[in-house]
Amino acid sequence: MPAVQFAVFGHPISHSLSPRIHHAFAQQFGIELEYRAIDAAPTQFDAAVRRFFDAGGAGANVTLPHKAAAFALGDERSLAASRAGTANVLTRLADGRLAAHNTDGDGMLRDLTERHRVDLRGRHALLLGAGGAAHGVAWHLLDAGVQMLTIVNRSPEAAHALVHAMGEPARARTRNWDELADLGGHDLIVNATSAGVLGVALQLPFTLLGSGAVCYDLSYGNAASGFLGWARAAGARYACDGLGMLVETAADAFALWHGRRPDTEPVYRWLRQQAA
Numbered sequence: 001m002p003a004v005q006f007a008v009f010g011h012p013i014s015h016s017l018s019p020r021i022h023h024a025f026a027q028q029f030g031i032e033l034e035y036r037a038i039d040a041a042p043t044q045f046d047a048a049v050r051r052f053f054d055a056g057g058a059g060a061n062v063t064l065p066h067k068a069a070a071f072a073l074g075d076e077r078s079l080a081a082s083r084a085g086t087a088n089v090l091t092r093l094a095d096g097r098l099a100a101h102n103t104d105g106d107g108m109l110r111d112l113t114e115r116h117r118v119d120l121r122g123r124h125a126l127l128l129g130a131g132g133a134a135h136g137v138a139w140h141l142l143d144a145g146v147q148m149l150t151i152v153n154r155s156p157e158a159a160h161a162l163v164h165a166m167g168e169p170a171r172a173r174t175r176n177w178d179e180l181a182d183l184g185g186h187d188l189i190v191n192a193t194s195a196g197v198l199g200v201a202l203q204l205p206f207t208l209l210g211s212g213a214v215c216y217d218l219s220y221g222n223a224a225s226g227f228l229g230w231a232r233a234a235g236a237r238y239a240c241d242g243l244g245m246l247v248e249t250a251a252d253a254f255a256l257w258h259g260r261r262p263d264t265e266p267v268y269r270w271l272r273q274q275a276a
C-alpha cells in the first residue's frame with residue numbers, strides 16, 4: 001500500500017522543518033507516511049493545493065504567505081481558524097471537502113505553559129503586532145487567563161480592529177507604538193511582528209519588562225535573534241523563540257491526522273541541538 005501523503009505549502013519553503021518533524025513523529029508510532037515541501041507562488045497556491053488533494057493527499061500544513069488563502073479554501077473552518085482568519089492546517093474530509101484549522105495559538109500556549117512552565121493567569125501581557133501571526137495567538141492569551149492584554153501595532157488601525165474583533169474591552173486594549181515608553185512593565189511580551197523576518201530591528205524601551213518578565217518571539221532562528229537579544233539585555237527571566245511552538249503546532253496537526261499525539265520533547269531537543 002502506498003504511504004499516505006502529506007505536505008507543507010509555502011513560498012519560500014526549502015528551509016521548512018515540517019517534513020523532518022512529521023517524519024520524526026511518524027517514527028514514534030511506526031507510521032509510514034510521505035511528507036514533502038511544496039513551493040507555490042501566491043498565484044499558484046489554490047491550484048497546487050487542489051492538485052495535491054485530488055491526487056490523494058490527506059492533509060497539508062500551510063505557512064507564509066498562504067495562511068489567509070488556506071483559510072479561504074476551507075469548506076469547513078474551526079473556531080481557531082475563524083478567529084484568526086487564517087489557517088495552517090488543511091485536512092481532506094471523507095467527502096472530499098477541505099477542513100481549515102489553525103494550531104498556532106494552541107501551539108504557543110502549550111510551549112509557554114507546559115515546556116516553559118509559565119503561568120499566564122492574572123498576568124499583564126503585551127502583544128507587538130496585529131497581523132496574521134498576532135491574530136493567531138491573541139484570543140489564546142485571554143483563554144489562558146491573561147488579565148490584561150495590550151496590543152500595540154505600528155499602524156494603530158490593525159490593532160483596533162483586532163481588539164474590536166476580540167470583543168473583550170475589559171481585558172484587551174490597544175495603545176499606540178509611540179506610547180511604548182509610557183506603558184510600564186509587563187509579565188509577558190510576545191513579538192508577533194514580521195520585523196525580524198524582514199531583517200529590521202525593533203526599537204523597544206527596556207521599561208516594557210516587569211520583574212521576572214518572559215519574552216516570546218513567534219519566529220525562530222535569525223528572525224528571532226534581534227528581539228531575544230533585546231529581551232536578554234533588558235533582563236528577561238526567559239527569552240524564548242518560537243521553535244517549541246512550531247513543534248507543538250506540528251504535533252496538533254499530526255494528532256488531527258493520525259489520531260495520536262506524539263511526544264514532542266525529543267523532537268524539540270533534536271531540532272534545538274541542530275540549530276545550536
Ligand code: ATR
Pocket residue numbers: 128129130131132133134153154155158192193194195198200202
Ligand atoms: P504575519 O503573518 O507574519 O503576521 P503580516 O500579517 O504581514 O505578517 O503582519 C506583519 C506585522 O508585523 C504587522 O503587525 C506589521 O505592522 P503594520 O500593520 O504596521 O504593517 C508588523 N511589522 C512589520 N514590520 C515592522 C516594523 N519594522 N516595526 C513594527 N512593526 C512591524
